[in-house]
Amino acid sequence: MISRIDLRGDALPEGADLRGLLPRAEFDVEAALEKVRPICEDVHHRGTAALIDYAAKFDGVKLERVRVPARALRDALERLDPVVRAALEESIRRARLVHREQRRATHTTQVVPGGTVTEKWVPVDRVGLYAPGGLSVYPSSVIMNVVPAQEAGVPSIALASPPQAAFDGLPHPTILAACALLGIDEVYAAGGAQAVAMFAYGTAGPDGCAPANMVTGPGNIWVAAAKRYFTGRIGIDTEAGPTEIAVLADDTADPVHIAADLISQAEHDPLAAAVLVTDSVALADAVEKELAPQVAASKHRADRIEPALAGRQSAIVLVDGLDEGLRVVDAYGAEHLEIQTADAAAVADRVRNAGAIFVGPWAPVSLGDYCAGSNHVLPTGGCACHSSGLSVQSFLRGIHIVDYTRDALADVAHHVVTLAEAEDLPAHGAAVKARFDGWKVPQR
Numbered sequence: 001m002i003s004r005i006d007l008r009g010d011a012l013p014e015g016a017d018l019r020g021l022l023p024r025a026e027f028d029v030e031a032a033l034e035k036v037r038p039i040c041e042d043v044h045h046r047g048t049a050a051l052i053d054y055a056a057k058f059d060g061v062k063l064e065r066v067r068v069p070a071r072a073l074r075d076a077l078e079r080l081d082p083v084v085r086a087a088l089e090e091s092i093r094r095a096r097l098v099h100r101e102q103r104r105a106t107h108t109t110q111v112v113p114g115g116t117v118t119e120k121w122v123p124v125d126r127v128g129l130y131a132p133g134g135l136s137v138y139p140s141s142v143i144m145n146v147v148p149a150q151e152a153g154v155p156s157i158a159l160a161s162p163p164q165a166a167f168d169g170l171p172h173p174t175i176l177a178a179c180a181l182l183g184i185d186e187v188y189a190a191g192g193a194q195a196v197a198m199f200a201y202g203t204a205g206p207d208g209c210a211p212a213n214m215v216t217g218p219g220n221i222w223v224a225a226a227k228r229y230f231t232g233r234i235g236i237d238t239e240a241g242p243t244e245i246a247v248l249a250d251d252t253a254d255p256v257h258i259a260a261d262l263i264s265q266a267e268h269d270p271l272a273a274a275v276l277v278t279d280s281v282a283l284a285d286a287v288e289k290e291l292a293p294q295v296a297a298s299k300h301r302a303d304r305i306e307p308a309l310a311g312r313q314s315a316i317v318l319v320d321g322l323d324e325g326l327r328v329v330d331a332y333g334a335e336h337l338e339i340q341t342a343d344a345a346a347v348a349d350r351v352r353n354a355g356a357i358f359v360g361p362w363a364p365v366s367l368g369d370y371c372a373g374s375n376h377v378l379p380t381g382g383c384a385c386h387s388s389g390l391s392v393q394s395f396l397r398g399i400h401i402v403d404y405t406r407d408a409l410a411d412v413a414h415h416v417v418t419l420a421e422a423e424d425l426p427a428h429g430a431a432v433k434a435r436f437d438g439w440k441v442p443q444r
Helices: 015-019 029-046 048-059 070-079 082-100 139-152 173-182 192-201 221-230 255-266 281-296 301-310 322-332 344-349 365-370 406-422 426-433
Strands: 003-006 107-112 115-123 126-130 156-161 187-189 214-216 244-249 273-278 315-318 334-340 354-359 396-404
Touching (some): 029 048, 029 192, 029 221, 082 139, 082 173, 115 406, 126 192, 139 156, 192 214, 244 255, 273 281, 334 344, 406 426
Parallel strands (some): 126 156, 156 187, 244 273, 244 334, 273 315
């Protein structure tokens, strides 16, 4: 059901050589880019008409309008199961607690008397958020995108989610209810690359969508390719690929827990990655044995879980010890990394590369997906080696404000002129000299 990679015995290679030994899903965004290019440009030229045509082609629905009516949002919230509503409200509450603490404060540094640099943080003007609606419905992704944008102070927020044939061309009602709970009233029934293009270019008309400065949110390969296509025109969070879980475990771990956690992420998609890194053959055997009955009892066994676990992106990786295991998980850079070892908190503190780290047996990835308070929009495909998950900072721009008096500039003017001349940019120096009559600033 799941393959093994044995890295015991020989010294582990470094860098890319080690990464090349580890399982990873094939996710060719570059190839998809050529297919989304004409879709994006069609939306550019035909706007809403193109969105309606793609809804018919890709989603099997005939739309009369792309913007979701306000009444549909209110109806979805009114009809929402009270138990689901309570869970969503608790998820929102916890996410706000965590994300509110992330907001950066304006800070002024006095460099010299009369010379200061202030860094202020300004939210982007408008964001387009994407909530997937393919194999599953993700109201949790609405929360994970909206809450940090709101806590950052973004003044204009719109959300897109694919139209659903089962709901008269509207996005899934739980998506709409989550939007209503969060106060998001600008929602569009648009999915895939065409939704990203709508946010990037904007569309005209009374129900048109104004262009956004930034687009965030997880999606399929077509969404990832469209984000790449528009990079430079708009800001993006990440080119999210299939979800990943890695578990670093020793012989103290419970194989029942580990098997359940691997399956929980394999449930997302046939390309989802589930990786166990351990120095215990006995644990590896026990996990593999435990997978069989748990998979057999799972709802999405045949269409998602079994192909995900059997795919090249999933494996049990055997290592000589904890130090080697840490090197492996750092090279892998998992979206979600569980630490199920003795003294798990200390081990977690040694990890350098992960989207989010889940410490010990009582912090499964599922908790982070919904109600930990953390964000579940995280880097995939090894991008955790250089990128972070979605946060309030994602929606903020740092702006430096430089304020110098005449005396403060005079004190450093000769250095500015010297460096300008060293770079053969004499006009830079001249801009300073012009501020002092006859360039009488004393040389220090």
